Amino acid sequence: MIPVAATAAPAFRQYDHDPSFYDEMFDRDGSARRHCADFFETIRETPPDDLRQIQERVTRSFLHEGITFTVYGDEQTIERVFPIDCLPRIVRGDEWDDVARGLEQRLRALNLFLHDIYHQGHIIRDGVIPAELVYGNKHYRIEMRGVEVPHGAYVSVCGTDLVRTHDGFAVLEDNLRVPSGVSYMLACRDAIKRSMPRLFRRSRVRDVEHYSRRLLETLRSLAPPQVSDPSIVLLTPGVYNSAYYEHAFLARQMGIELVEGRDLLVHNRRVYMRTTAGLRQVDVIYRRIDDDFIDPVTFREDSVLGVPGLFHAYRAGRVVIANAPGTGVADDKAVYAYVPRIIKYYLGEESIIKPIPTTLCREREGLAYTLANLDKLVVKMVGESGGYGMLVGPHASGAERKEFAAALRANPDNYISQPTLALSRAPCLVGAHIEPRHVDLRPFILQAERTEIVPGGLCRVALKKGSLVVNSSQGGGSKDAWIVDVPEADGTPAETAA
Amino acid sequence: MLARVADNLYWMSRYLERSDQTIRLLGVQVRSVTDNTSAQVAAGWTRLFRSLKVAPPGGDPLYSEQLEDSFLLADAYTLADFMSFERDNPGSMVSLWGMSRENARQARQEITQEMWGQLNRTYLSLRDTRLHFFWNKEPENFYKETSAQIYLFRGVTDNGLRHGLAWDFIRLGRFMERIQVTTEILDNYRPALDDEDTDLDWSLLLRSCASFEPYCRHYTPEIDPWKVMTFLIHEPESPHTLRFAAEEIRNGLGRIDPAGGARHPLQAAHRIAGQLRALLVYGSQDREDLAGTLAEVRRLARGLHDEIYRRYIFYPADQALPGR
Structure with missing residues (x-):
């Protein structure tokens, strides 16, 4: 279903608004959220071709600046640009403050x-x-x-991976060893500022x-x-x-x-x-x-x-x-x-960010529960990262589940399971259309004498339709994340923007 | 600055200079196809491959006399293609840019975003097949434009990078490569000085060394082989002469390590750089000493490279403790 707000906009013709997922731009009945309203209006008026050109320019500038990763092929090594989506994900400032x-x-x-x-x-x-x-x-x-x-x-x-559902933000995992991605956050921001300077300035982005x-x-x-x-x-x-x-x-x-x-x-x-x-x-x-x-x-x-x-x-x-x-x-x-x-x-405090209920398969009841609900759960291998060694139950075939169940029984200590989350989706440019894709957010936290968190993070996107895996090694891309301070309810702009 | 990074910058610059020399030689050579006889063209290819010490396609590198016959037959474009785009040829323009860029990539923290952008953009465009089409239609223009990209890189370097150690090592690499390649080019023209029968066009040599206009300014457009030769060796103000390179090298070393060139005992690298300069400033300019001079330049330049490495790049750690 196309969001009501976007019915007349050609770029949104393929936007499948599904209220069972939290949408970063539209609320349940398809109107643009207030903190995204201005951005949405601008995008709605923009011909899809213009958006595509922005995307191409951003991609080209990444290539020229060498923001690439290397794929080693038979004939020659190819340098690929980390896919970047030019539509930012917009997060409300007060929500962000709680997250921080x-x-x-x-x-x-x-x-x-x-x-x-x-x-x-x-x-x-x-x-x-x-x-x-x-x-x-x-x-x-x-x-x-x-x-x-x-x-x-x-x-x-530290780089902590956050996801969002209808219930708010949750921590997917902590990266406490050598977290990466902050340069993409900065490069994305730089590219977006150059591509849409006026809109950016108007949006009061932190x-x-x-x-x-x-x-x-x-x-x-x-x-x-x-x-x-x-x-x-x-x-x-x-x-x-x-x-x-x-x-x-x-x-x-x-x-x-x-x-x-x-x-x-x-x-x-x-x-x-x-x-x-x-x-x-x-x-x-x-x-x-x-x-x-x-x-x-x-x-x-x-x-x-x-x-x-x-x-x-x-x-x-x-x-x-x-x-x-x-x-x-x-x-x-x-x-x-x-x-x-x-x-x-x-x-002595309660966790401010809600945890995702996690079942340890090393415990006997945990294993039994996981095996009985394999079609509903996400099962992860304990030592792995980068989206490897993972089963997304609802998306897996019967054979894959069977194979995974065997591995699970053989070495239950090695696995945990969590409910499959309805990860939020954000509008992304796919070809000449805007479609919703699942996203997460990795803010970067610095801690020594004091704690510093820059307002934003690397927003990763699962560019494959329906996919929940955002890792760049598995077809993920990234987009800019805007933390914006919303105007007061009566419509007067807040005094945060100089 | 990190010794490894100095090494990367030095080679980034050497490869780029070598690419510049190669491009210029190729530009002259494809031009020669329209201007000169096929025997002259063939002799030109021989000089080109010998000067750059590259084995021609299919040929035994070390330049048997029959080779010139095969150059008579070979399509000039095949050879130019081999020297421009062949990735299996480490001396081709594309390979040299690739090496330069690879070194730049490992020294990213010392060079500016603009330098990297210019190097990277040009490299990526050289690998673009559309450019190949342009080369095929107008090779001389193609070489001119690629050469301009190198000038642009140098402009960006001189105007954006702090003139500190990184800049010094980049400059050092450029003139070390220049003095060595130019010496080889001159040495390959040398036999023609004594050959009464030759109809060699000596303006080609000036163009190969980007010195046609400086020469005409200094003398006249009247080309005299011996004047061309001594100009390219001893003239102090034209940036592509041996003397100019020697001055730059010596000054650069002085900036990199002021004490090493001033205090007793002088560092070996500084001594050699001084000898090289003395040879080109005060050395004999007699015709019978030419071969000896070029051989001595070659020997000193090699020794200098080794000494620079021994002193500043791959020094033994126990000689350098500690210091903060």
């Missing part, structure tokens, strides 16, 4: 949790979370026990451009106290990593060195980088490589990406690594189920 408070609370609790499990482990002794979920987790780093982390900020850069400055401040505040002007570097796996563009982008924005493992060496528990003028000491490492590859002496021996001896320098307090090693235990899919209890335990 919830994100801050959540990360504060998770950092306390990490400190606890790498020290006394009160939460385990108090029986709030089973010991084997923590100590048996493959991301638990025994080497981190007793290490003091500046400001208790094990996770200083700024995200200060992210890099905040990130740099966060990293500086982690430096050892005796260092007045810390030398900060970003450690990348190198040019073949799919997020390399982002690493270079952030290093440039912050004016810090982008180093690879081979640029660093450890001598006498100090870390140095090789410059053209000799060795120079490094104080803070914003690392964008996984725990396993940080230091071949301490972690994976076969790693060629890391720096031998780095972890010893870290333990000796001569260098800070952000995020700290061993944070992966807290964004584990099984630990996810305990986060509301973790928040309650450390902060």
